[in-house]
Amino acid sequence: MSEEDPWSTIDLERADRASIDVSVGESDLSVGAPRESPDYAAIDVETADGERLTLSIETTAGDHGTGIASVEVTPEEARRLRDVLAGVVERGEIEEGEGNEE
DSSP states (O other), X not given: OOSSOOEEEEEXXXXXXXXXXXXXXXXXXXXXXXXXXXXXXXXXXXXXXXXXXXXXXXXXETTTEEEEEEXXXXXXXXXXXXXXXXXXXXXXXXXXXXXXXX
């Protein structure tokens, strides 16, 4: 991330494994499996006024729909998320390339 371009994007290799679901009252909306397989998914990080980060997950499924879920986190929350993700990988709970087959 830089001041000129505050966005850092990770395009996900397996967009078909992304899903964004929303429940409003008695209505459920969904973009992603099992009804539609997204053809694009990404995780974006943007700095917000130097005090927070905005973490967004975006999926698109052709012309059928786009879903975006965003959350603002403090630097401390971002560090905790980093530590949780690193801890899962370091403990061997998930391995490089595992589950990436079609």
